[in-house]
Amino acid sequence: MLRSSLPEALRSRGVSRRRFIDFCSAMVATLALPERYLAAVADALNRTDRPVLVWLEFQDCAGNTESMLRSDDPPVADVVLELLSWEYHETIMAGAGKQAEAALKRVVEQEAGKYIAVVEGAVPTADGGVYCTIAGRTALDIAREVCTHAAATIAVGACAWDGGLVRSAPNPTGAVGLQEAVPGIKVVNLGGCPHNVANTAAVIVHYLTFHQMPALDQYNRPLFAYGRLIHDQCERRAHYDAGQFVEEWGDEGSRKGWCLYKMGCKGPDATYNCPTVRWNSGTSWPVKSGHGCIACASHRFWDVMSPFYKPLPKVPGFGVDVTAEEIGWGVVGGVAALTAAHAVASVFRPKEEVPKEDKPA
Ligand code: SF4
Ligand code: SF4
Incomplete structure (x- = not known):
């Protein structure tokens, strides 16, 4: 043909x-x-x-x-x-x-x-x-x-x-x-x-x-x-690090664009380029629009990541498991602690998913 x-x-x-x-x-x-x-x-x-x-x-x-x-x-x-x-x-x-x-x-x-x-x-x-x-x-x-x-x-x-x-x-x-x-x-x-x-x-x-x-x-x-955690690419990440969370839909934190972790966002345990590629002609993505990530690009997410509005149970990476809220309040204002908070991401990220430079032939 x-x-x-x-x-x-x-x-x-x-x-x-x-x-x-x-x-x-x-x-x-x-x-x-x-x-x-x-x-x-x-x-x-x-x-x-x-x-x-x-x-x-x-x-x-x-x-x-x-x-x-x-x-x-x-x-x-x-x-x-x-x-x-x-x-x-x-x-x-x-x-x-x-x-x-x-x-x-x-x-x-x-x-x-x-x-x-x-x-x-x-x-x-x-x-x-x-x-x-x-x-x-x-x-x-x-x-x-x-x-x-x-x-x-x-x-x-x-x-x-x-x-x-x-x-x-x-x-x-x-x-x-x-x-x-x-x-x-x-x-x-x-x-x-x-x-x-x-x-x-x-x-x-x-x-x-x-x-x-x-x-x-x-x-x-x-x-x-x-290859990258959504949590590491999210524009609400500074609020997570500062312990500023939306507590219920429509509250002050919601209006101010605070972190959606407590509303069930699975971004700390999901990898995808959703925050950079975005949707609707690159206009926005769900977290920017105000809804938590349900980890739709994660393996068996319907089973593993539901209930979608329940927060991830624990955030590992500090020797003992702690909640995101404990991390957030613990790091407010502390440079050393902020460094530790960023280390959470690398603990979450499976070693096989660490970004590598794409090397075309
Ligand atoms: S928990 Fe969700 S909303 Fe909060 S910083 Fe991580 S990806 Fe963004
Ligand atoms: S669940 Fe929503 S925010 Fe998360 S990767 Fe899928 S489309 Fe993006």
């Missing part, structure tokens, strides 16, 4: 050269690459042959598809849609039924080893996987075939990563994440509920530029996005 070049495709979509460079610049920043990589990224994307992408949806709510399509500024959605040749995506493709399934079959047969597979949603494994079937085939069967023939597979959202909400007890369908359903395939997991499209775009841009996936953590999540 003859595919137009990326510059041609962007022109036809009305994306100017300036907007394209803005996009490249945003991707370089998201990937935590030095600015000097901007030219290399733009050049690589201009020359890409726009590999085929197939997007599979299993036990999902389509929230990750929505997250991707609703992006607008920088024009992530426009450029991502044109970076790749989208051949199969149930929610947005024009074709349906046998026509759609024929498109997927053609990709697996004719583009084997060259296409990118994106998976959204959990995979049911109970009773042979009968609880999610598409065109008469189980999700398990489709995932095995499509992902084992792909050049790279990306699992977007909590459900595709670790089973998400679908896997929470009692889990009657035996739902699991993609990696567990199809062991042996190499998956990049982009946790989050939903995923942030800026990170998904950055992974694709990294792959197209350097011909390899970015550095990953122990959960196969990209370090550029999941």
